Amino acid sequence: MCGIIGAASSRSVGKILVNGLKKMEYRGYDSAGLVLNNESEAIQLKTLGKVANLEDLMIEKKPRAQSGIAHTRWATHGEPSQKNAHPHTSNGTIYIVHNGIIENHDELRERLSNDGYKIESETDSELIAHLIHSNKENGKSTLEALIEATKALDGAYSIAVIDTEQNGKIFAAKQKSPLLVGRGIEENFVASDPLAIAGLSESFYLLEDGDFAVITQDEIKIFGSDGEGVSREETIIDTRVKEVSKDGYKHFMEKEIYEQPKAIANAIEGRTTEGDVLDNIFGLGSSESFNRVKRIQFVACGTSLHAAKTARKWFEELCETPCYIDFASEYRYRNPLVEDDTLFVCISQSGETADTMAALNYAKEEKYLGIVTICNVPTSTMARESDWKIFTNAGPEIGVASTKAFTTQLAALMLLACSISKSKDINGEKRAEAIEDLVNTPALVKEAFGLKKHIDDIVEKIADKKNALYLGRGVYFSIAQEGALKFKEITYIHAEAYPAGELKHGPLALVDETTPVVALAPEDELVEKLVSNLEEVKSRGGTLYVFGNATSKIKIEKGKFMNMPDCGYYNAPIVYTIPLQILAYEVACSIGTDLDQPRNLAKSVTVE
Numbered sequence: 001m002c003g004i005i006g007a008a009s010s011r012s013v014g015k016i017l018v019n020g021l022k023k024m025e026y027r028g029y030d031s032a033g034l035v036l037n038n039e040s041e042a043i044q045l046k047t048l049g050k051v052a053n054l055e056d057l058m059i060e061k062k063p064r065a066q067s068g069i070a071h072t073r074w075a076t077h078g079e080p081s082q083k084n085a086h087p088h089t090s091n092g093t094i095y096i097v098h099n100g101i102i103e104n105h106d107e108l109r110e111r112l113s114n115d116g117y118k119i120e121s122e123t124d125s126e127l128i129a130h131l132i133h134s135n136k137e138n139g140k141s142t143l144e145a146l147i148e149a150t151k152a153l154d155g156a157y158s159i160a161v162i163d164t165e166q167n168g169k170i171f172a173a174k175q176k177s178p179l180l181v182g183r184g185i186e187e188n189f190v191a192s193d194p195l196a197i198a199g200l201s202e203s204f205y206l207l208e209d210g211d212f213a214v215i216t217q218d219e220i221k222i223f224g225s226d227g228e229g230v231s232r233e234e235t236i237i238d239t240r241v242k243e244v245s246k247d248g249y250k251h252f253m254e255k256e257i258y259e260q261p262k263a264i265a266n267a268i269e270g271r272t273t274e275g276d277v278l279d280n281i282f283g284l285g286s287s288e289s290f291n292r293v294k295r296i297q298f299v300a301c302g303t304s305l306h307a308a309k310t311a312r313k314w315f316e317e318l319c320e321t322p323c324y325i326d327f328a329s330e331y332r333y334r335n336p337l338v339e340d341d342t343l344f345v346c347i348s349q350s351g352e353t354a355d356t357m358a359a360l361n362y363a364k365e366e367k368y369l370g371i372v373t374i375c376n377v378p379t380s381t382m383a384r385e386s387d388w389k390i391f392t393n394a395g396p397e398i399g400v401a402s403t404k405a406f407t408t409q410l411a412a413l414m415l416l417a418c419s420i421s422k423s424k425d426i427n428g429e430k431r432a433e434a435i436e437d438l439v440n441t442p443a444l445v446k447e448a449f450g451l452k453k454h455i456d457d458i459v460e461k462i463a464d465k466k467n468a469l470y471l472g473r474g475v476y477f478s479i480a481q482e483g484a485l486k487f488k489e490i491t492y493i494h495a496e497a498y499p500a501g502e503l504k505h506g507p508l509a510l511v512d513e514t515t516p517v518v519a520l521a522p523e524d525e526l527v528e529k530l531v532s533n534l535e536e537v538k539s540r541g542g543t544l545y546v547f548g549n550a551t552s553k554i555k556i557e558k559g560k561f562m563n564m565p566d567c568g569y570y571n572a573p574i575v576y577t578i579p580l581q582i583l584a585y586e587v588a589c590s591i592g593t594d595l596d597q598p599r600n601l602a603k604s605v606t607v608e
């Protein structure tokens with residue numbers, strides 16, 4: 001959720017830190033702060049709101065120093081405020097920035113208060129600074145004091161520390177929150193995301209849980225939890241391709257919507273052949289093991305969960321395999337019964353979502369056939385912790401509202417369904433149809449962009465409403481759920497999705513002249529039933545905005561019918577997603593919300 005960065009360099013690091021925070025602002029944006037260590041003096045700056053405010057303060061104060069740490073916050077403990085913004089200090093000598101959640105904070109707060117520490121903020125993070133300070137007071141070195149402090153912490157953390165008595169050094173610790181060390185020229189870094197140091201380093205060490213690091217401008221040392229030096233493999237990440245810009249679009253979300261034809265093509269590229277999927281695209285041994293799959297357990301959150309729900313039908317049809325789907329945040333608390341030969345599948349754009357990661361860790365202890373991760377970030381923890389994986393290759397997604405991550409996840413899920421079906425040697429013809437549809441998807445998505453001109457006509461009619469209903473049947477209910485999530489996330493208008501047949505069981509009470517009802521009506525076996533459900537809306541005065549095929553017999557007196565491209569059976573759900581993304585985006589633009597960074601949200605949810 002929060003983003004942290006630290007730098008030790010032969011040059012002044014203020015600008016490096018602020019630029020790094022800007023690139024990580026998707027992780028949290030309610031306050032930002034940094035501390036620079038200049039000889040034995042600390043210069044600390046904190047601002048509420050966006051990183052741009054911190055940048056303004058930097059321009060005004062012009063602090064200079066060759067080492068420092070910085071943070072962009074997504075509030076968990078304590079409101080967004082100057083006092084709660086990071087870095088936090090103990091005694092003006094130890095400064096820390098933290099991403100994660102310390103679960104035993106109440107107990108630590110009491111203990112540290114009894115020890116005489118005055119706790120200034122409402123955060124769990126400040127306590128870490130006092131713990132380190134207290135350990136140092138007991139005669140430990142800074143690294144020992146940090147190691148000792150983490151022994152008292154229950155929860156998740158990545159921490160970067162400055163000790164004003166150790167000029168030029170950054171200390172770091174990682175447990176269940178992402179942290180990596182980057183090697184530069186006459187400078188080294190720690191950061192939550194390689195993106196933060198794009199252009200400065202391409203050589204990274206991905207820290208493991210329980211690791212500690214000490215960096216100076218010319219040295220990187222990594223230690224295990226016993227304080228002994230350990231070596232971690234050096235990974236090269238081409239951060240230049242991760243450099244992000246809006247490319248002339250107004251928002252990242254807009255750019256990411258219109259990037260989808262290319263992103264989906266990238267997700268498929270090199271993974272299919274004429275009429276089938278290639279072997280082992282999920283990693284060595286995957287094809288051989290997949291023929292044993294009898295059941296599939298999916299876990300994911302938010303948009304990624306909607307991808308699983310949409311894809312369920314493909315697994316049932318192509319692999320003849322029943323699927324269970326859980327909210328990652330709920331999965332392990334229901335003590336799931338795991339049957340033999342169940343494949344566990346995590347779906348996550350970031351590969352770092354704490355709830356999904358916790359479910360994965362739980363699954364590792366159970367008798368699953370294996371763990372598959374579908375994610376967009378090759379360096380992510382989930383990718384590293386899984387038996388098999390596939391990357392969606394969508395390119396960095398910066399907008400908090402997921403767009404291209406969703407459609408590329410659907411492409412990857414189709415590849416997984418085809419891989420399992422191929423391993424079981426069943427449903428070859430359906431598989432060939434699915435692959436053909438998949439290959440045709442980018443062109444159809446491009447065609448669906450043409451709907452924007454029709455959507456423009458309805459934006460103003462929806463933007464002043466308080467509620468909206470989204471309806472679909474079958475897999476289109478899951479697409480409606482994704483559409484409603486997108487809509488509420490960035491417009492702040494309440495939107496709810498229902499399977500259209502469920503309307504009469506309660507939600508119909510919400511329908512009146514002021515309720516826009518968005519419906520998905522592809523020409524499929526359920527369309528006639530859907531038409532009857534839409535009649536129920538019409539007779540209550542609701543306004544219908546329907547995306548469907550011209551052939552479907554839907555007559556709209558109030559609202560608008562928008563004709564979709566002719567899709568295949570397997571790619572239609574992906575294509576029907578597009579107008580819902582555009583609708584959410586255009587309505588949010590007309591309202592004027594901060595739609596790349598909507599209120600209260602963050603891109604990468606690394607706390608439970």
Ligand code: M6R
Nearest residue numbers: 302303304348349350353401402
């Ligand atoms: O990185 P993940 O796919 O694991 O993230 C899961 C959700 O937090 C994410 O999809 C969220 O729902 C999006 N903001 C929705 O647009």
